[in-house]
Structures are given as structure tokens and as C-alpha cells.
Amino acid sequence: MTILEVNHLKKIYTTRFTNQQVQALKNVSFRVDKGEYVAIMGESGSGKTTLLNILASLDKPTSGEVLLNGKNIVNIKEKEISSFRRNHLGFVFQDFNLLDTFSIKDNIFLPLVLSNINHKEMEKRIQPIAKKLKIENILSKYPYEVSGGQKQRAAVARALITNPELILADEPTGALDSKSSADLLQLFNDINDLGQTIVMVTHSSRAASHASRVLFIKDGEVFHSIYKGDSTNEQMYQKISDTLTLMATGGGEYGK
């Protein structure tokens, strides 16, 4: 079952001072099925962050459509956009985006509080998630008191607690050391195994090798995609590296 459908997405930025037009996305189309774990790769400037922002409804495309469960999120009214984001999407950011004013627990509660959920319900929901993410004993601490890996797990908990249809992760391992990265990627696999759909933007081949499918974006278009199938992480890593090398050397015809 398709959960996310992106059709002919195009995004043109106009720079503020020179009126010059920059094309960030030319023509992007792909689908994500329910329960899939998709990594989107590309170099800096390839348009992957723009794509993620549009998926996250933080930005609007110049043309094209994004269907989440069949609903075009491009047309959602400004007023409803925040609650839509809250109720249907979960976010994991590179720099965690946890608030220093809240304890870890309150940070995780934030999207629920914004949706006016009763605090007893919130307590009920956090227990299994905290247990799964092994953050039970840091719940009452503040973000500046815990390690980067713990922060990112807290951020994952915050993304999971609303039971979103889709988790969008933006370079989730970018600010982590290799051990924490490995833990987090394992965690993503675990939650994906439980049926959670994940779309992750990354430029780390290691991170992407955990995904069930990798999309490569170059010059504002989907350049290539590879499926993991039954391959191991190592094999997948090799495939990704090969593709990246080809992209860098300009083998545009590969696989087409």
C-alpha cells in the first residue's frame, strides 16, 4: 500500500537580492509503501534538504504534488498545517532540536501537549517507547545534561509518540559519534521492523545501507534507486558506494 506519493515535484527559489532563479528540484517523483524504510542520498546542493522540507510541509513546491495517504499536503491550508504535521509526521533532526527549557520527558511530550492530549494518556504512551529506546532513566534530565546519542534517542521518542504515519529524518547521524550512530541506525531498523515507515535524508553511505531502498538525487532529479532486497548491510554499503562513485564520475547512464 502506498503511503507517500511524490509526483513531478519542482521547486524554484528566487534569490532575494539578484532576482536570480535557482532550480532546487527539477522533476522528482517516487512512491513510498507502508512499512518501507527509504534513504534519500545526494551531495550537498542536490536538493535533498529542499525535498525533505517539502515532505515535511515546511516549504511549498513551485509545482507538483505530495500525497500522504492519498491527501495532497501541498494544498493544506496554512492554519491546519501545524496540526497536520503534528498528527501525521514525526521528525528527527541532525541537531536534535530538543528544547533546553524542557526536561527530556517534556520534550517528548511536546507534540502531544500541542495537540491537547490528556497528561495521563501521555504518561501511558511514553512508557513503552522510553523502554524501547532505553531512555527511561534520563527522562527527568535536561538536554544539556545528557550525551548526543541520548539526545537523539529522545528526539526519536518525540517523533514516535504521536504514532505518525511517516517519520522524516534529516541526517539523523550527522552529529553523532560512530558508536551512537550505529545504535541509532539499529534502532531505526527495529522500529521499521515494527511497521513504521521511515524516510531518511543522509549523505552517509553507512546510514543509507540500513534502509530497504536508497534513492539518489542529483541536480534536482531522482537519478537512481537501489533496493536492498536480501543483501546484508555490507553488501548494500558496497552497492551504494559504487553508485556514488559512478555519480561522481558522471556515469549518467548506469542502470537506465
Add this chain to the structure above:
Amino acid sequence: MGNKYFYAKIAFENIKKNSKTYIPYILTVILNVGMFYIVHSLSQNKNIDLMIGADTIRYFLSMGNVIIAIFSFIFLFYTNSFLMKRRNKEFGLFNILGMEKRHILKIIALETLYIMFIGIIGGILSGILLDKLMYLCIGRMFQTKVILGFYISFDSIITTIILFSVIFFFIYLRSRIQIRLSNPTELLKSSSVGEKEPRTKWLSTIIGMISLFAGYYIAITTKNPLTAFGLFFVAVICVIIGTYLLFSSGSIALLKGLKKNKNYYYQSYHFISVSGMIYRMKQNAVGLANICVLCTMVLVMISSTISLWVGIDNMIDTKYPREIVTTISQPNVQKIRQLQSVINQTLEEKNAHKKDELTYTYLTFTALNMNGSYSTDTSYFNVTSLDKIENLFFLTLDEYQKINQDQKTLKDDEVLLYTNRGEYEYSTIKLFDHKYKIKEKLDDFINNGYMASDIATSQFIVVKDEKILNELYEKQKEVYQDKASKIRYYYGFNTDKNEQENKEIYNLLLRKMGKNEFNGSIESRSEEKGGFIGLFAGLLFLGIFLSVLFMIAAILIIYYKQISEGYEDKERFEIMQKVGMDQTLVKKSIRSQILTVFLLPPVVAGIHVIFAFSFVSKILEIFGLTNIRLYALTSFVCFIIFLMMYIMIYLLTAKSYYHIVKR
């Protein structure tokens, strides 16, 4: 670039780089300096001597000086410490890049120096300017000449410079300690760390409570403001200390309580505002206490001076119940007749008719009330016995009956008594070795203006006849000798003419009485009114001037708070909006903040005003305003208007906060 100027340049660049927070800070310094300068120069203004209650005004202004000095110290000290804390990352970076602590300290010293110079010079200049501006504005507003002329006080300039140099010296010391105690990695991290969640501080709560209630107690129990100025000042300081302590421990306890109440805390808008406030609890508390102190000053000043202004007619009527009042000393039948004929002649010339005539003969002198026995021993007259000094006013039964048309009788050793203030507690009254029995305590007396004109207690005593009155006269003459009072004849009346004509009658009468060499006095209500208004315009000027000044200060504090917090919160709100917070919720959470803490300062200020009420109304009595209800009403109206203005200001500044934090 010479090495010599290297630090100077870095210091300058640092301020420039942090201008978003440093410009409001510098404005705050300028404001405090200007405020101190203005109040200090007002207290130095020689023209105050021309005002009614000059000593009282001067006293309050010098008290105001001390309060503003304390206020400035706390305010600037804390503002700076918050700014410095936020710059820790910067200092940590300097440190890591190879600057030693002493170099950093040098830069901080230079920065402090720059800010001090800009602040003091800017403050004094704007103080002088504002002084002149307000003088012109308010003078125009009331169309009367304000007797407090504009002038520049060099004394005040010097005092201001000294005070603020000292304050900045302490500010620098504080930064010094902060840098000395820190290590670079801590510095790098510390700006994101919230203020450590303070424990509810029982000690400071208790000290604050004691201090506050001591202040309240003194203010309520003070009977005579003349004797208790020093004590009142102690009360003010107590209340200020109590306010600061209770605001810090109180607001912290309040916020923690709110956080604990999960049904409240986990409401989206409370969630954001309460957590934000807890994050900078101490900073909040000091800011709120500052606002509260300013609010209190504004409320007391504006309501008391407006009461005086509104009450002018009332005061004049009480003090001069009749248009023209003449008195002559040592009256006899011939003198009285002569006076009456002069008056009749004058009125005839001016074609006027008199009405509401009141005449009587009386004796008045002062004595010490020693538990119902009046002492005339002048050696007891000193400051400590000041509130025992009472005016004694004697009238014969004959005159009393004539005026009040009643048939009371008295024996030789019996008197009737009326007390203008409070209750006379004894059943007898002892005067010069003679004890009189009080036959009756009167509810009312003749309305002759004497009751209002004095702050001291007056006993109005009706004696049996002229013989006793004369005896009393002779006895007090023995004691007081050349300072002794005389028996006087009072003749007061109204006319059917207007103010201007009454003034003419008064002047004519004055000339005639002078010609006839009466040993007496003459007063006219219309004539006195002009002087009264002039004097009170001066007071009102002071009241409005200082209120506006403190109001501006309060506004700037609120504004500063909003702006600086806005920049701090910008990132926070960005994250929350990413996670799914919408604009209406941003607005709602700002509004939630008003209800939780921003209404605290004016409300507490209102409570302070209530406790200061009895004291302030006694001060107003010195100025002649005995209408307590008028003062109460004015205070109430001022409070309501003030509260509305406060909320409006808050909402306006909240708007700029909103514009900063929204995406």
C-alpha cells in the same frame, strides 16, 4: 594596528556585535542615570522652599534618591549578569583561541567602561533634557506657572557620576569573579544551560515575609507622620527588601507549583510559558520586583498629588469656611463696634451684602497632653513629645449657645469638649492645677477652619463663662510670657459677590483696618485660593513628573524583558513550530504568561498602596487634605487606570516579542 588599541577595539567590536542586547542595556543605564539625576536635582532645587510642605517634599525626594540608587544598583547589576552569562560562549572561545583570562578581563573592563561613559553622559544629558521638557509640558497642561523652575544642578551631576561609577565598579567585580571561576569548556557550554532550578528558598521566604510585614506594621501603626519620617523610611526599605525576596522565592514557588499541577502544566499554552519562565526564574523574579517597586512609587505619587489637586476646593472650603475672616486681639466693646462699622462701610462702598455671619470670642494655646493633664512646661517640648502637643481652643458657654442655639448648662468646674482627631480618652481635663469635669463630649463644633489647618490634635473646650476664660488667659500668660496667646475676637462672613469682587473687598478692608490700627488679622478665601493653586500646581508637577519618569522606566523594563527574551526564545519557538506549533498557540502562550506572572507586580503594588494608605493620608493632612475618602477614591481610580495602561503596555511589548519569535 597598534597593540595598544587592540583590546579597546575588541571591546568596542564586542558591544557592536552584541548590539541587539547591548543597546537595550545601554538604554537602561541611561534611564537609570537620568532618573537619578532628575530626582536628585529636584531635591536640590531651591524653589522647593516656596512650596507648601517644603520640608516634607524635600524629605520625600531625598528618600526617592536612596530608593532609586538601590533600585539602579539591583537592576543594572542583574541585567549585566544575565548579559554576561549569555556571552559565556564567546569568552570560552576567546579562551580556547589563546587569550588568557587576564586579557578577557581587560576587554570586559574596557566594555564596562565604555558602557559606563555612554550611560552616564547620555543619562545626565537626557535627564537635563527631560527635566526641561516636562517642565514645559506640564506647565502648559495646567496653564499655571510652575514654581519649580528648570535648572542644572552641578551637585547632582557630581553625585550621579560618583554613584554610577560605584555601581559599575561592582558590576565589573561581578564579571571578574564569573570569569575567574570558570574554565573554558564550561564557558562554551554554559549559555545553553538553563538557570539551575533553584530550590524553594525557605530562608529568603521567611526573611522576606518578616521584612515585608515589619514594613507594613510600621506604616500602619505610625500615628504622627511628623515624628515618624525616619521610621517610615525604614518601613519603605523593609517593604522593598521584602518585595525582592518574596518575588524571587514566591515566583519560584508559584511556578514550581504550577509545574507540579499536571492538569495545568500540560495545557499547550501553559506548557510553553511556564517552562520558559522556569528556565529563567531568577531573572524573571528580579524583573518583576523591579516593576513592582516602580508601580508602587507611581501609584502612591500620582494618587496623592492628584488627590491634593482635586481636593483644592475642598481644602480651601475647610480651611476658609467663610469668605472673609477678621480677628482682633484683646477685644473690647468699643473695638468690636469699630471693626463692625469698618466692615459695614466697606461692604456698602462695594455694594455688597454679608451673609452667614459668625462671631465669637476665644482663646487658644498649645500644651502637652500628659494623660488628660495638660502641661505647659516648655522644657518638655521637644521632638519626641511632638505628637503629644495639642491645641487647646476655649470658648464660653454663652458664645457656644449663641452660635449653636442650644440650652446646655455648665457648672464652674464643668466643660464641654470636642476633639478634632481621634477620641479624648479621659473623663476629666486638668489645666493649671484645676481639674474640670467633662460634662459632655460633643459630636460637632463650629465650623471655623481651625480644625483643618493643623496637623496636631485640637481640643475644643467650652467653659462656663468669661471669668474662667480670663483666668485661663492669665495663667497661660504667666507661663508663656511674651509668647503667650491673646483672647481674640473672630468675625467671619460670606458675601454675595464673585471671586474678583471679593478680592477687591478684601484689599479695601485691609487698607481700612490698617488705617484704624486694629491689632488683628484678615484673610480672604478668594485671595488665598490663587496662592493655594500655585503651590499645589508645584506638587502636582512633581507628582506627574516623577510618575511619568517611573512609568517610562517600568515600560522600558518590560520592553527590555520582552526583547531580550524574544531573541533567546527565537530558536525555541522555531523548533516548536517545526514540531507542529502554530501561530495562534504562540500568541496564546504569550497571553498565558500575562495571567501567571505579569499581573503580579501591579497587584502587589496595589497591596503595598493599601498598607501605605493610612500613612500617606496622614502626610496629606499636613498639606491640608482631610478628605480621606477623596484620597481613597483617587487611589482606586488611579490604580484602575494604571492597571489598564500596564496591560496595554504589556500587550504592545508582547507584540514585538511575537514578531521576533514567529517564523
